[in-house]
Structures are given as structure tokens and as C-alpha cells.
Amino acid sequence: MKTNLLNYDLQGLTNHFAQMGEKPFRARQVMRWMHLGGAADFDDMTDLAKSLRAKLKDRAEVGVPDLMTAQKSRDGTRKWLLDVGTGNGVETVFIPEAERGTLCISSQVGCALECTFCSTGRQGFNRNLSAAEIIGQLWWANKALGVTPKNERVISNVVMMGMGEPLANYDNVVTALSIMLDDHGYGLSRRRVTVSTSGMVPQMDRLKEDMPVALAVSLHASNDAVRNEIVPLNKKYPLTELMAACRRYLAKAPRDFVTFEYVMLDGVNDRPEHARELLTLVRDVPCKFNLIPFNPFPHSGYQRSSNENIRIFRDILQQAGLVVTVRKTRGDDIDAACGQLAGQVRDKTRRQAKWQQLHLEKG
């Protein structure tokens, strides 16, 4: 089996090269070719000695996932479906805006956490993506989008808000983050790379030490009763623990606030009393709110809150001094909106086992 070099961050690649008897600067060169140069063929890495190229061809590969489909929305949003083997596919979405270009990437095939309003969660869990499959999404998007006329990268921001719970695939996500931030990789700013979590408290504590990037937390409820229903992970890490973890994270974070995501579900979590309850809940956590109008999918059983109710909810938070944005739905003609990423999740045999594990750990 050839070693897939996309699974390594710079440190890992340097160690791997050392084992092959190669100097650290060679690892840096190859890193730059793969990520900055978008090269997948060692013969394109023209400043490497022929002998090294031959050695690499013999033992290693730049294994990017195959592209299954590429789509473009009327509003410029782009979506790619990547083949991750055995009939499974994961989705990556690019959202162009005036001041930035944001890539939304996936971390797992499906998700085991089963939030009731999420299409990915409803499909169950298949497996974690490798670091190569995570960074492969950025690799493809970068290749498709290129650079701006000013020679800046079109992708300025990355959010881990696609399919899957990034912190449930901790090691591979941290390796991929390391490549994103590395100047020999994609050179992105820590402040412009966001991990979104449904609230895995122990991993939040680890991330702040290992790879502090911007943090988004999927809050979605103002009390444990509602959150237990719609984000089952809350039974394991309830709101007081989650708020404490957010405060601890902020002590090390590159930004001085947490972004709370809050999906607006008609009649479930969108009442004025919920907004008031939130104010008390987040009293001690510097934060911004991102209200996400629910994006429907077949048989979800939920309705999007009315614009009027979203406005009332937003006003209550804003009048208390919080910064609140209401997320615009983008790319809905290509099913690229938040929570609609379905990809292709086959063979969910591990779903049951995963759940048992989660519940056992709880007990």
C-alpha cells in the first residue's frame, strides 16, 4: 500500500521524510506542491530531484478523493460531491460573499449524534473521514476556484459545518486544521477557520490546547428540556457544562467570542420567552448569535419559524446588547443550505453500535 501524503501535516510529513532518509526542507517542498500548487503527480514537482520523485512514486501518493459531481447555484454558491469509497459521498459547499469566500467542509460520512432537525443526523453514521479526505475538499475547491485577480486565494474562510460532528473525529480534524493554518499548506488565519460543534465538552477542552481556532457552538435551545429533545448529546453534556466549556475555550481562542448557532424551529424554540431565557443562559459568555432559519428536508416534521417571529426573537437579543445575525439561505436550488447536506451515506451498520457506546459512556 502506498502512503497517502495528504494524511500528514508538516510535522507528520517531516517525520515521514526522515524515515525515508530525506531532509526536512524536502517535506516542506512537497507540502507546498501538494497544497499551494495543487499538484497530485510527483512528476509535476519540478524542483525535486529525479531520484526523489522516483522514490516517492514508488512508495507514496497524493490521494485526493474522486469528484462525483459539481454544481453551481443561481446565487453563485458551489457544491461538490466527493467519492469517499463504497458508494459513499460527502459534500463541500462554497459561499461567495463580497468580502470573503467561505468553504463549508464535512468531517464525517453521516453523523451519529442524531439532532432531530438535521438531515445528516437523520441518515445515521457511516465513518470518520481521513485527514486526506477532509483536506481533499479544500484541495478540490481551491483547484476549481483558483485565485482572485489580485492573486489572493478565493477561499479566505473555512467552516467545519458540513456533514458530521468535527470533534467526534478529533485527530483527523486537528491534522486537517494544522494543514489549513500552515504557511506551507493553505496559510489560513486561525480567526478565519471555524469549528462548529454540537457541544462535545471534553474535545472542546482539548482543541483549545491543541489547535485553537474560532469556535461555533450549536446551541439551538435555551433550556435543557428543549435541548435534550432536539440535540440528544445534551443529555450527556447539559447546558451549564457547555457554557463553562465555552468560557474555558475563550481563554485560549483567537477570537474573543463564541458564535452560538440557533436554528429557528416554529413553535419549538422560537418564542419570546426562549429568547429571554437565552439572555440569562449566556450572561457570562462573550458571544454572538447566528439565527438559522430551519432548512426543510423531506419528512423532517419541522417548520421554519415565520420571518415575523425570527424578527421578534432577534430584537429581544439585540435590545439586550447582543450581536445577532440572521443567516441568509444560500444555494437552496442545489440543496446546499445548512443542514441539507445529505451526500450519500450508505451502509449505516455502525449506527447502532455508536449509539450504544454513547449511552454506555453516559451511564
Ligand code: SAH
Ligand atoms: N455537527 C456540527 C457541524 C455541522 S452542522 C454541529 O452540529 O455544529 C452545521 C450547523 O447547521 C449546525 O449549527 C446545525 O445545527 C445546523 N443545522 C443542521 N440541520 C439544519 C437545518 N435543517 N436547518 C438549518 N440548520 C441546520
Ligand code: SF4
Ligand atoms: Fe450531527 Fe451537527 Fe447534524 Fe447534529 S447538527 S446531527 S451534530 S451534523
